[in-house]
Amino acid sequence: MQSLQGKTILITRSKKRAEHLLHHYTSQGAKIIHIPLVETKAPSDHFASLDSALKHLHDYDCLLFTSQTAVEAFFTRPSAPSAEELSCRVFAVGPQTKAFLEKLGVQDIEMGTVSSSEGLLQHLKQFDLEGKRILFPRAKDGSDVLIDGVKRKGGNIIFVEAYQTEFPKDFNKEAFLKLLQGDDVDYIHFSSPSAVNHFCAVVKGQAWNEHHIQFFTLGETTKEALQQTPFAHLLKN
Known part of the structure; x- marks a missing residue:
């Protein structure tokens, strides 16, 4: 450079x-x-959908994170599990999000070879997603690349609003x-x-x-x- x-x-x-x-x-x-x-702020539903998903986290097979902000929103909720209590597979969009998860004690985090939603989707496509329940906490107006791609592979991906962005x-x-x-x-x-x-x-x-x-x-x-x-x-x- x-x-x-x-x-x-x-x-x-x-x-x-x-x-x-x-x-x-x-x-x-x-x-x-x-x-x-x-600037980030609380989701428009005041964490209702995220808190509901957390109460039923045992029903999910996978957990997707595409930002550090989503990770923070997820793990700071009152009903959030500890890193040791996570039983589902965890996927991160890139090395910074992965490192942030690791700081919280989360282990065995998977990610794609390219640090983007499309890169993570290509990684997920290696697996049989048919019927799998996948939780995806993200920004209100985030990209739908993962949602659309996982659905096409037969996965049941649940988007929950974790935060909003504004000026x-x-x-x-x-x-x-x-x-x-x-x-x-x-x-x-x-x-x-x-x-x-x-x-x-x-x-x-x-x-x-x-x-x-x-x-x-x-x-x-x-x-x-x-x-x-x-x-x-x-x-x-």
């Missing part, structure tokens, strides 16, 4: 999850501007656009499809210095989300 010494990177990840990224880039000599584009309450659109219209930012880092979607909503119809800025992404799922936008050409390899 080209040296980041003296470069300015705009980090869009939530305050709660950004510490590792901030250290990663500052250790390479980069300057950091941290403006979160995503941070203190987000200042005018100040954000003013920053992008100057030459101060060299790179923007996106950690989730939600951050990509929020960015696109902010800059839609607005003039900004896209000829100067390149994008980094965390994980294949976020990369794929960015590739579906008009700004795919800004993605740095």
Whole structure:
């Protein structure tokens, strides 16, 4: 990778999850501007569907996690099992989600060779999913790739809302656009499809210095989300 010494990177990840990224880039000599584009909040049903699923967790064969936020929401509910009590197979979308599960004591976590929903689906397709009950806690507006793919393989996948994403309450659109219209930012880092979607909503119809800025992404799922936008050409390899 080209040296980041003296470069300015705009980090869009939530305050709660950004510490590792901030250290990663500052250790390479980069300057950091941290403006979160995503904030998580409780699900629209106030955890009713997740709590109900947790009470019947013994009825499920598999458990799918596609984000650290979903893992946290799952294991912090009052009726959540301990890691040792989990009897179903656990699948993670990628190494960061897997590592987060391992920190909680969960073992024997499976994942695909590609860190995306599609990659995890390809891994799941190796198994006989016919009639299997699969619990999938995720964001309210998450991707349906896994849901549709598992259903086509005969699996009974149950999606439960674990959290919602929204713009941070203190987000200042005018100040954000003013920053992008100057030459101060060299790179923007996106950690989730939600951050990509929020960015696109902010800059839609607005003039900004896209000829100067390149994008980094965390994980294949976020990369794929960015590739579906008009700004795919800004993605740095």
